[in-house]
Amino acid sequence: MDEREVSTPEADRGRDAGPPGPGSPSSPADPVLDEVTAVARAQDGDLAAFEALVDRYQAPIFRLAFRVLHDRPAAEDVVQETFVAAWRKLPTLIEPAAFRGWLYQVATRRSLDLLRRRRPQVSLDTDSAPELPGPAWEDPASSAERRAQLDELRRVLDALPEDLAVCWRLKELDGLAYAEIAAALGIPESTVRGRIARARRTLVERMEAWR
Amino acid sequence: MTSTNETGHDEARLGCGRPIDDLWARIEEPPDEHERSCPDCQAARASLGRLEEAARDLRTSDERDPGMQPSDRAKASIMELARAEVRRGQMLPLRQTTPPEAPDLAISEQSVATLVRRTADGIPGVMARRCRVRTVEPAHHADGRSRVRVELSTALSARTRMASLAADLRQRVRTSVREQTGLDVVAVDITVEDVFDA
Amino acid sequence: MPDLSDQPGSPGPATADPGVAVAADAATGTPGSTPTGATAELVVLAQAVAEATLAVPGVARLEPTLRGHLRALSTGPMNVIGVGGLPDGVVLSRRSGVVEARIDVAVHPVRPADEIAEDVRTRATALITGAGHQVGRVAVAVLSVEV
Numbered sequence: 001m002d003e004r005e006v007s008t009p010e011a012d013r014g015r016d017a018g019p020p021g022p023g024s025p026s027s028p029a030d031p032v033l034d035e036v037t038a039v040a041r042a043q044d045g046d047l048a049a050f051e052a053l054v055d056r057y058q059a060p061i062f063r064l065a066f067r068v069l070h071d072r073p074a075a076e077d078v079v080q081e082t083f084v085a086a087w088r089k090l091p092t093l094i095e096p097a098a099f100r101g102w103l104y105q106v107a108t109r110r111s112l113d114l115l116r117r118r119r120p121q122v123s124l125d126t127d128s129a130p131e132l133p134g135p136a137w138e139d140p141a142s143s144a145e146r147r148a149q150l151d152e153l154r155r156v157l158d159a160l161p162e163d164l165a166v167c168w169r170l171k172e173l174d175g176l177a178y179a180e181i182a183a184a185l186g187i188p189e190s191t192v193r194g195r196i197a198r199a200r201r202t203l204v205e206r207m208e209a210w211r
Numbered sequence: 212m213t214s215t216n217e218t219g220h221d222e223a224r225l226g227c228g229r230p231i232d233d234l235w236a237r238i239e240e241p242p243d244e245h246e247r248s249c250p251d252c253q254a255a256r257a258s259l260g261r262l263e264e265a266a267r268d269l270r271t272s273d274e275r276d277p278g279m280q281p282s283d284r285a286k287a288s289i290m291e292l293a294r295a296e297v298r299r300g301q302m303l304p305l306r307q308t309t310p311p312e313a314p315d316l317a318i319s320e321q322s323v324a325t326l327v328r329r330t331a332d333g334i335p336g337v338m339a340r341r342c343r344v345r346t347v348e349p350a351h352h353a354d355g356r357s358r359v360r361v362e363l364s365t366a367l368s369a370r371t372r373m374a375s376l377a378a379d380l381r382q383r384v385r386t387s388v389r390e391q392t393g394l395d396v397v398a399v400d401i402t403v404e405d406v407f408d409a
Numbered sequence: 410m411p412d413l414s415d416q417p418g419s420p421g422p423a424t425a426d427p428g429v430a431v432a433a434d435a436a437t438g439t440p441g442s443t444p445t446g447a448t449a450e451l452v453v454l455a456q457a458v459a460e461a462t463l464a465v466p467g468v469a470r471l472e473p474t475l476r477g478h479l480r481a482l483s484t485g486p487m488n489v490i491g492v493g494g495l496p497d498g499v500v501l502s503r504r505s506g507v508v509e510a511r512i513d514v515a516v517h518p519v520r521p522a523d524e525i526a527e528d529v530r531t532r533a534t535a536l537i538t539g540a541g542h543q544v545g546r547v548a549v550a551v552l553s554v555e556v
Contacts, residue, residue: 036340036366036405037338037340037366037405040340040341040364040404041328041339041340041341043341044321044324044341044342045297045321045324046324046325046328047290047293047294047297050290050293051286051290051293054286054289054290055286058281058285058286058289059274059279059280059281062279062280062281062285063273063274063279066279072278075281076281076282076284076285079281079285079289080285080288080289083289084289084292084293087289087292087293087296088296146264146265146268149261149264149265149268150265150268150269150272152265153262153265153266153268153269154269157269172266172270173266173269173270173273193232197223197231197232197235200235200259200262201223201231203262204258204259204261204262207258207261207262207265208258297552302550305522305523305526305527305551306523306526306527314548315530315546315547315548315549316523316526316527316530316548316549317526317548317549317550317551318522318523318526318550318551318552318554319550319551319552319553321552321553322551322552322553322554323554325553325554326554329556356523357523389521390518390521391518391521391522391554392518392521392522392523392551392554393521393522393523393524394523
């Protein structure tokens with residue numbers, strides 16, 4: 001039986017409620033507060049709080065892994081391993097506010113490790129990333145020009161050298177900070193900045209060439 | 212736009228002398244005085260702006276893509292493992308037994324802590340965080356019931372009246388723990404870690 | 410399957426007497442291979458204890474803790490029989506003729522957990538002695554208090 005003692009909007013109905021728990025995206029309360037509470041409880045072994053954290057982060061973590069690996073089952077493995085590691089290591093996390101960055105770092109390292117093990121002959125510095133198929137549903141970009149721009153970004157991103165692409169994606173798509181990317185990759189932060197700058201320049205040049 | 216060294220930050224500059232990184236750092240803000248009048252900067256802002264827009268679209272597109280979500284299986288096996296490895300933590304004696312160091316009837320600290328958190332969450336304006344439950348000396352009453360102390364950290368709404376809330380919380384914790392476990396809570400230490408609705 | 414070399418009724422030194430531990434819950438069917446004689450009896454007893462535990466008012470379910478049990482069991486050789494699929498909630502062990510039990514439960518607090526645990530212990534003890542065994546420690550642990 002699930003113990004859902006973490007507040008949800010439904011549970012709050014009928015009482016003068018405090019802020020909703022971390023599982024409710026529409027809450028007006030400060031999400032950082034809710035997450036710190038959830039992490040603290042999960043540190044204590046509270047399964048419902050941990051489940052709320054899984055709900056919040058499993059999709060972004062999956063996307064992070066999928067962008068590196070281009071493989072659904074492998075990306076799901078990374079999700080599973082990352083959260084299991086989180087459950088086991090949570091009691092040792094000193095600062096609950098550091099949870100998100102820590103989770104992303106673990107996921108990034110595992111994804112890259114898996115990538116290296118799967119393609120041992122291909123170094124991360126080559127241009128040989130596989131072509132991603134285009135999406136099969138309605139894009140958020142409303143105009144034809146924006147859709148074309150998005151398709152072009154996908155195309156030039158695929159052709160980018162992997163070491164630049166990894167850093168750029170982690171910053172622009174996964175939302176990691178420079179320091180977090182550096183820690184995840186085990187390289188100096190200045191190197192991360194340099195790679196992202198080169199990535200941006202290359203992407204702009206190639207996209208502009210299309211124009 | 213060619214000079215970068217691997218170990219330093221990007222040193223590339225536009226024709227007007229402005230570093231590209233500076234331009235990028237300000238891409239989502241309105242153009243500053245220099246940028247407003249400089250054709251080099253304007254052209255660069257336009258290009259970088261298009262990249263930024265495309266990146267945003269890519270992010271949103273991925274978020275909405277049903278193929279870019281993990282299956283239910285992933286979460287199910289995560290939770291199954293977490294449940295199996297649920298940390299029992301300390302075991303608290305339920306009734307006095309001999310020998311006292313190996314109680315025959317015991318309850319996990321974890322389950323009492325969950326009970327306390329559930330009780331505290333039921334009070335408007337209170338969010339329970341970490342909870343510890345420990346036996347105190349002497350460990351048992353004459354009738355064998357165990358004596359424990361509860362340590363609870365919380366976040367409180369600024370709209371609550373702390374003094375009456377603390378008393379209310381203590382009372383409810385003592386009652387619910389006694390009714391549901393038989394343990395006698397002799398003290399409830401409440402720590403307020405955070406305030407919200409301030 | 411482990412070698413079933415227990416000899417009920419013959420004490421001997423602890424190291425030379427590999428005990429038997431049987432883990433079972435009420436829902437298990439026949440084990441992977443059929444244990445014989447005294448060990449089969451223990452399997453049946455473990456299942457009976459599991460059923461009786463689930464019948465105690467307030468018991469929600471047995472909790473999976475086989476690994477924890479194995480660590481907690483006395484040192485020395487122990488033949489472990491898992492009945493049905495692991496994990497299970499009732500572990501009986503027999504060494505030198507003495508049967509001990511470890512039962513982990515989740516409860517609904519229709520009454521205080523200490524009373525529920527006491528009832529579980531009483532019923533398990535009665536079943537073990539009723540089957541003609543000498544009973545040692547019967548430990549009951551409450552691992553979850555449900556809403």
